[in-house]
Amino acid sequence: MSGPVVLAAQYGAEEIIIRPAQVLRYLGMGGKQPDDQMAELMEQCVAEFKTAASYKVCWLTADISVEEVGVAFGFFYAPGKSLAHNLKGCKRAILFAATTGMQAEQQRRRAAVASPARALVLDAVGTAAVEALCDHFCADRRAELGGQGLRPRFSPGYGDLPLQLQRELLACLDSHRKIGLSLSASMMMTPQKSVTAICGIGREGCSAVSHDCEQCEKRDCAFRL
């Protein structure tokens, strides 16, 4: 069979490690120590989230052509300098979509009725979880690629990569069918705790972490570690 085909994988709850420090970060309390009550609530929410989460990723590997202010993927074109800079020198890239599933989404909505505080923590747990899922997935691909290396992931909305790209990205990943991830008319992903991203295949410029707060110029970022 020719042409890139979308692959899909499901991860078990035990494979995805949700780190309290990351949860705190997404609660806007990065670097602070939670009090006992908050620590207990976080612990409960992580346990609760794990029972509902269903970690799925779908991806494809495509040949790319990096230009000065855009990247051609054959089946769509991503305009802008940021992604082009990120993928400079790459001949191929992995496009992926990851989600923590609909039940986790429903769990958060349910919590919002009974306890807004719990819903807030579940929201942060969900963000930490989907980021951990992406890191885990990228680590798997990186291991699979061996010496070729995998660049840090880059998502629509980063730099000047337009959010509108989600539509093409999810369409070519057949994400609704493969992992139950769809886009609303206003470009919101459902389930909310989902990520789409592009990773260049290549060693050059490769960093072990997908984002380094130390190097980031946005000093007033609420999520800065």
Added chain:
Amino acid sequence: MTVKECIHKGIFYLDGGTGSSLQARGLQPGELPELWNLTHPEEIVALGRAYYEAGSNAICTNTFGANALKFDGRDGRPTVEAVITAAVNNAKEARRTAQGGQAEKFVTLDIGPLGRLLAPLGDLPFEQAVELFAQQVRAGVAAGADLILIETMNDSYETKAAVLAAKENSSLPILVSNVYDADGKLMSGADPEAMVGMLEGLGVDAIGLNCSLGPQKMLELLPRFVNSMSVPLLVKPNAGLPRVEDGRTVYDLEAKQFAGVMKEIAAQGGCILGGCCGTTPEYIKELAAATSGMEAKFPLPKQDRSVVSSYTHAVVFGREPVLIGERINPTGKKRFKEALRAADIDYILKEGIGQQERGVQVLDVNVGLPEIDEPAMLCRCVKELQAVCDLPLQLDSTDSAALEQAMRLYNGKPMVNSVNGSAESMEAIFPLVKKYGGLVVCLTLDETGIPETAEGRLAIARRIAEKAAEYGIGVRDLIFDPLALTISSEQGAALATLQAIPAIKRELGACTTLGISNISFGLPNRDFITASFFTMALQQGLDAAIMNPYSAEVMKAYRCYMALTARDPNCQSYINFAQTLVVETASAQPAPQAGVQPAQGLQGAIIKGLSGEAARLAAQALQTTEPLELINSEIVPALDVMG
């Protein structure tokens, strides 16, 4: 031969993958396969012809995503009608030119998901989804399709929208196939029993599963379908799992291996068979060869299950008693009435979630107040409740317009409360149950009132069952309520009701339900009477009760009955329940001061506010203690604590 005759005659063969086969012919990711009906008709005809020649009874039109969200007729894009007409014509051309294959060849209008998630979780309104599907159905019918396959649906709600569109715009047979993950759930959370409940309620002609999994994994899920359904089972797996090998995508099952597992699937009950992603005409050829001459396992054994479902799971009646929470109802509740008038939905949602936490399996939803728009409010409550609570709902209204609207947009197969033996009620409710599916509560009363005797109520039940049968509604979709009337006004009321339960079950083979709270109306400490009546009714075989899960007495009656009738393994639920009660009593105490033992005896009872217990302990103590001493040693210290 019609499609239905052909399906019921033996194994009915569908085709294999379309999208994956077109990718092999050069379709790019992100490119719309349906456009090929217009741009590459020769490829579509060739693929269809190959499937017919390989042994397919029916091939699917290349219309998986041919909806108006993608084909709106603007900016050079074709319309839905143009795409579907071309696709049906291509399939007909494939049929016309096919050599050999099955004697009977049909064209299936293929309908896949819209690609947008429905509200409340997504943003696509239910009725808009119905209309988008309806447009596809009308185009397919006009172009001459023979049957409809609604497939690869990963959301029960979207599945329902598509089925309603198919039912309302055609009389073609409707086959429905969903995508389950390795855990046996749809993306939206529904399990096979929930889907079977909803889809049999909607009256589809076949139910099954496709895509995502290979045949081996589907074989493992098969018993869950076979044990819950009565219509033919459709199975259309992938060619195993895909992987990339030397830059090429390969699936891990060869055609012969695929066919080998499919033969086992046929032996286990699959009777409409085909393939999904990665399967090609070769797979269908091997499948037809491997299963030729096998008897289709149809009809499946009739499942006399009374069942309702939510968007995640089904609740079966007739095995264990089912608790239906009564709290979402304004009758006699000032605060609830205020919430309804103010459209305070959060209040209602909390009532729902709270009852679920107390252990009810179904929620009754009654929002009838004279001054509010009941259809609108019932619909809103159903939608909002279903966004946060996964219990099946019992839609409770005397307004048939409210019931119809709520049944239509309910995600699952609802319980419907209620119909009664009057001609007017049956004529209003039974057509709704036939169309939307539902387990309907049948009140044993009619125009003349409520018969005093069990025999009189049985006679009405009999009449209701006969009338339902005329509408094609089986007794399994009826649950009879022999009506609990208050014993404070009529002493013999409870006995008549209790006698009617076994009489109805014996003669009609149907399930029974009661609103138990009414029995004690007007009496002090009502819960004592209600709980005892509940135990007696359960002993008579009552299958469900509309009840108050916040009543400790009623829950105690239920937990004890379950434990005493060997329905509670290791008495675990009883133990959990009993322990919770202790914790709740303890938690009502003020926090003890550090180093101070919590007070016991009379002093403790006063501190806890247990007036009855305090009086009993005081009377007991007075037999051995002087009154003044008792005041000084127990009551004054307690009052010191309480302030």
